[in-house]
Amino acid sequence: MAARKPAPAARAAASRKRAPPRTVLDEHLKAAALDVADDGIVISDASDPEAPIVYVSPSFERLVGYPAAEILGTNCRMVQGPGTDHETVRQIAIALQQGKVFQGEILNYRKDGTPFWNFLRIAPIRDASGKVTHHVGTQTDVTELHLAREREQELESTLAHASRVRTVAALGASIAHEVNQPLAAIVSNAEAALRFLEAGDAAEVREALLEIAGDARRAGEIVLRAHRLVRKQPAQAEAMDPAQVAAEVLAFTRTRLRHAGIKASVDAGKAVPRVLGDPIQLHQALLNLVVNAIEAMESQPADLERSLRVTVAAVADGVVLRVADTGPGADDESISRMFQTFHTTKARGTGLGLLVTRSLVEAHDGRLEVARNRGRGLTFTIHLPGDRNP
Ligand SMILES: Cc1cc2nc3c(=O)[nH]c(=O)nc-3n(C[C@H](O)[C@H](O)[C@H](O)COP(=O)(O)O)c2cc1C
Ligand SMILES: Nc1ncnc2c1ncn2[C@@H]1O[C@H](COP(=O)(O)OP(=O)(O)OP(=O)(O)O)[C@@H](O)[C@H]1O
Ligand SMILES: [Mg+2]
Numbered sequence: 403m404a405a406r407k408p409a410p411a412a413r414a415a416a417s418r419k420r421a422p423p424r425t426v427l428d429e430h431l432k433a434a435a436l437d438v439a440d441d442g443i444v445i446s447d448a449s450d451p452e453a454p455i456v457y458v459s460p461s462f463e464r465l466v467g468y469p470a471a472e473i474l475g476t477n478c479r480m481v482q483g484p485g486t487d488h489e490t491v492r493q494i495a496i497a498l499q500q501g502k503v504f505q506g507e508i509l510n511y512r513k514d515g516t517p518f519w520n521f522l523r524i525a526p527i528r529d530a531s532g533k534v535t536h537h538v539g540t541q542t543d544v545t546e547l548h549l550a551r552e553r554e555q556e557l558e559s560t561l562a563h564a565s566r567v568r569t570v571a572a573l574g575a576s577i578a579h580e581v582n583q584p585l586a587a588i589v590s591n592a593e594a595a596l597r598f599l600e601a602g603d604a605a606e607v608r609e610a611l612l613e614i615a616g617d618a619r620r621a622g623e624i625v626l627r628a629h630r631l632v633r634k635q636p637a638q639a640e641a642m643d644p645a646q647v648a649a650e651v652l653a654f655t656r657t658r659l660r661h662a663g664i665k666a667s668v669d670a671g672k673a674v675p676r677v678l679g680d681p682i683q684l685h686q687a688l689l690n691l692v693v694n695a696i697e698a699m700e701s702q703p704a705d706l707e708r709s710l711r712v713t714v715a716a717v718a719d720g721v722v723l724r725v726a727d728t729g730p731g732a733d734d735e736s737i738s739r740m741f742q743t744f745h746t747t748k749a750r751g752t753g754l755g756l757l758v759t760r761s762l763v764e765a766h767d768g769r770l771e772v773a774r775n776r777g778r779g780l781t782f783t784i785h786l787p788g789d790r791n792p
Contacts, residue, residue, distance in 0.1 A: 436460060442541035444478055448526065448534045453477055453498070456536070465541055467513035478539065481520070483511035494524065501526050501534050507544065519548040579754040580624045580686070584617035591617070641789045642681050644721050645670035645714045651688045652712060655696065662700050664708040671715040675788035679766040687762040688712075690755040691725040691782045697748060698729025698779070706778075720768075720788040726781040731774050740772070759784075 436443060442462030446453040454475045463470055466481050473480065482491065490508045497504035503525045510520040521544040527536040595610035648668045652659070659666045677684070692710065699708040706728070713724040732740070739745050741760060746753030760770045768786040775781055 440542070442466070442539075444539040444541070445527075446478065446537045446539070448498075448536050453537065462541060465512075465518075465543060466510070481510040481512075483509070483515075483517070485509045485517060486511075494522075498524065498526075498537065507548070510541075517545075518543050519545045577625055579752050579758050581621045582752065584621040584624070587617045588614050588621075639678055640681055641676040641678055642684070643674070644677050644684075644723055644786070645674055647681065647684050647688060648712045648714050648723060651685060651692055654685075654689065655692055658696055659710065662696055662708060663704065664696060664699055664710050666710040667712070669711060669713045671713075674714055674716045674721055677721055677766070677786045678789040679786070683762045683765070687759045687784060688723060688725070690759040691784075694755060694782075695725055695727035695729065695779075697751075698727050702730055716788070717785070719785075721786050723784040723786070724781050725783075726775060727779040728775075728777065729779045731779050737772055737774075 436459040439459065439461045442465040443457075443459040444455055444462055445457040447456050455473055455478060458470045458473060468480070479491075486509050490506055493506065494504050494508075503523065505523045506521075508520050508522050509517055511517050521542040522539060524537055524539040526534040527538055529535050591610045591614045595607050595614070598604075598606035598610060645668065648670065652666055652668055655666075692712070695710050699706075699710070702708070709728050711724075711726045713722070713726070715722050715724075741756050742753070743757055744753040756770075763770045763784050763786070766786055768784060771783045771785070773781050773783070
């Protein structure tokens with residue numbers, strides 16, 4: 403085996419014999435490399451303040467469309483044009499002046515006027531004493547990359563806009579949904595006041611007017627609150643006990659629950675963390691779900707069991723509030739329609755309740771989910787992050 407393979411020294415000698423003279427090879431290779439390279443290469447003379455070009459590679463001629471003869475001896479700024487950023491040009495000048503490397507993207511133009519994005523790198527070349535004698539610039543056409551990035555940014559800003567539009571739509575929805583109630587009360591109290599006025603009953607007129615004033619104030623507060631919501635400030639950030647919110651919402655609907663013959667319960671787990679947010683908004687979010695559950699069960703024959711269960715429990719990433727009913731439930735298609743603006747199956751519904759609930763929950767960095775129960779009905783779940791500083 404050893405006899406077949408030449409010894410290391412012999413191998414080295416053989417390869418030395420085959421190699422052409424080093425300088426010849428280098429010149430040939432350099433020229434070939436510069437010729438096939440896509441990146442442009444430019445060398446300029448740093449001893450002249452005008453920084454005249456002393457060398458351009460064939461790839462640079464191809465990139466910018468100027469033949470070497472036309473640009474040797476001139477400054478490289480001939481590739482700049484109307485869309486070139488002045489600040490970037492200024493940064494190049496500063497880097498050159500300070501003997502530093504410049505690297506960045508700049509909009510340049512070919513001889514025929516077509517623009518391209520140039521990833522430009524300019525570095526100083528120093529002599530033995532450290533003095534900058536030349537600069538070498540390399541140019542890469544990154545137009546494709548640039549366009550792709552622009553498209554991506556455009557998409558991102560479209561998405562951001564879409565979510566802003568949704569927030570604003572939800573704001574309108576929220577106002578419409580919540581203001582409706584006090585407005586209806588104002589109208590009926592005003593009609594009552596007119597009747598009392600004709601009957602000469604000043605005390606009743608006074609009572610009705612007081613109620614009108616109260617409802618008008620409530621409507622005003624709702625508008626203010628909705629305005630805060632769209633400004634992304636759950637302004638009244640308070641630490642609150644979610645179990646207490648649940649109990650209060652059920653207390654609020656007690657009469658209605660009794661009339662509908664619904665058995666209602668709050669099932670609060672142990673060690674439920676507090677949540678941070680606007681108590682009024684959270685009440686509203688949960689109330690919309692509870693009212694939906696009540697209405698769903700009212701739509702069913704009275705002999706079917708009607709039960710409403712509100713569960714409050716701690717989960718790994720915070721708290722869940724579940725509202726489970728024994729109503730008619732919904733198929734996949736109905737579930738996907740529920741959250742659409744103005745979608746309602748009720749004669750007097752606005753179809754905004756779930757939308758409002760979802761946007762209130764999302765304003766608290768939470769999420770709203772819905773699932774079919776094993777038995778009858780649906781369960782809506784509000785997930786909220788727990789308060790990190792209990
Ligand atoms: C070696 C070298 C290569 C350069 N290549 C480019 C280039 O490809 N595109 C460009 O816009 N500017 C390029 N420049 C920068 C301009 O030549 C010039 O330095 C710049 O516009 C700042 O100077 P000014 O403010 O006098 O124009 C290069 C500069 C040097 C020294
Ligand atoms: N618990 C539920 N069980 C069955 N269907 C439900 C339930 N909750 C909501 N839905 C369906 O989703 C629809 C949309 O609910 P949403 O609360 O958005 O509006 P709405 O209740 O119809 O009207 P509004 O809340 O404005 O009075 C309802 O009309 C109903 O068809
Ligand atoms: Mg509703």
